Amino acid sequence: MAAPPPTTTFETKDGAKIAYHVYGKDLLGKVTPIALIMGMSGVMEDWSPLSETLGITRPVLVWDHRGIGHSSVPADWDYDLSLQLMASDLLELLNGLGKDWQNTHLLGWSMGGHILQTLLTLPDAKEDGKGGLNIRGIRVPSAILAATMTKMPRGDFKPDELEAAAANAKSKEERNKLMSEAIMALQYFPEWITSSQDHASLLAHRVKVSLDTRRPQEIIGLQIGAIGAVDTRPDLYRIPQTLPTLVIHGKRDRMVAYSESEHILKGIKHATRLDTPNDQIGHFWFDFLTTNFWVDSINAHLDSAKHVQAATANSKTSAQQSKL
Known part of the structure; x- marks a missing residue:
């Protein structure tokens, strides 16, 4: 596997320094990129080899949450960590990367999926009328929730x-x-x-x-606290049915019990579960089956967003014409 691209750092408004990598940078402006939101205790390196292989097909953004990996926290930070803050870090980073990243698919794994649900249900997240969701200058055309939960999950992690x-x-x-x-x-x-x-x-x-x-234990403890403070179930109805949403979850997940995904499917009624050749998949989901299977499945879902957008646009055009 080729060496990762250089680590670059972005400074947030409150002074946190978020380290990130971009794979498939030569595809920017040609293919809609995707950002991969890491889970509890995880860092950019954990996405390998999925990030590199996916980066052959489209631009891929990976980064370290504040305080972990290559990222740092502000000198005067009060260590009040929340899912909302980590979601805001992502939105700031995407806006800071420029126009090529202002239309980006999002995939969240474990705590990253919890962050993604929080982001998609923010009060200022608005439908754009074209099948996507606009959130503080960032358009999200589709979402993938992988091995994740709506609340502090059941599992073997104690x-x-x-x-x-x-x-x-x-x-x-x-x-x-x-x-x-x-x-x-x-x-x-x-x-x-x-x-x-x-x-x-x-x-x-x-x-x-x-x-x-x-991977500082103090930051991991704060991440656990952030997960425990949020239950997204009452807000999932806010995610519009025009936003294609895919759920990936293996039946042998020991960190986040498979049954936790039922809460997501109940709350996001239009979400679909990925059908895998083998459901004996653990929490580190992309280490099971082949990397190419995951890349093909992810891209198939992302490409489906184009059809939703086209259908939505055509429906609105027809409605407008009928009023004339």
Whole structure:
């Protein structure tokens, strides 16, 4: 896999520095881009190899949420982290990147999907009459909610139990290793890990990436608190049926139980669930099946937004003509 593009930093209005990468930069202005919203404790590197492969077909934006990975927080920040703030960081970043990014598909994974629901239901999110949603200068033509939830989810992730298991570590390095191994193991399921050496090696690689990147426990704790403070179910009705919305969720997800996706489908009645060849998929969903399958499925959904927009535009034109 080719080396990632250079890391660039964008400064928000409150002084946070958001680090980001752009894949497929040569396709800007030719194909509608997509922004991938990372989940709790995750960083840009975790999107590999999906980000690189998807970037062959369209521009792809990945970034680190404030305070984690290569991103930083303002010197005078009060550490009041919320899903709304992380959504605002994304909108500021997209606006700051210029006109090529003011029409961008959004995919949110885990906490990233929770952020995306929050963004799509903001009071100032307005239908544009063409099948998209306008939010503070950014048009969203379609959305993908992957392995995500509407509230603090049910699952096997128990922070207190992980802390207790790492309490007897003899050093900070040993503690970090134990925590990373435990959290990464939850991204998969035992039978899958032990079914082949390739799977075990992939898990070991994910653990290494986790240990080699900056993931402050303080920020992860704030992210957990941000998730716990929001239940999007009462607001999902705000997402217009003209906005194509795809749900990706595997039945073997241990971090966010599969049943959590039913709340999304109940609240967003026009949303569709991706049909996969195998539903035995864990939380790190794009490590299951092939990367090409995910890229093809994502692009098929994004391309469907064009048909919705065309149908919406034609419907409005016909309605206007009927009044003449």
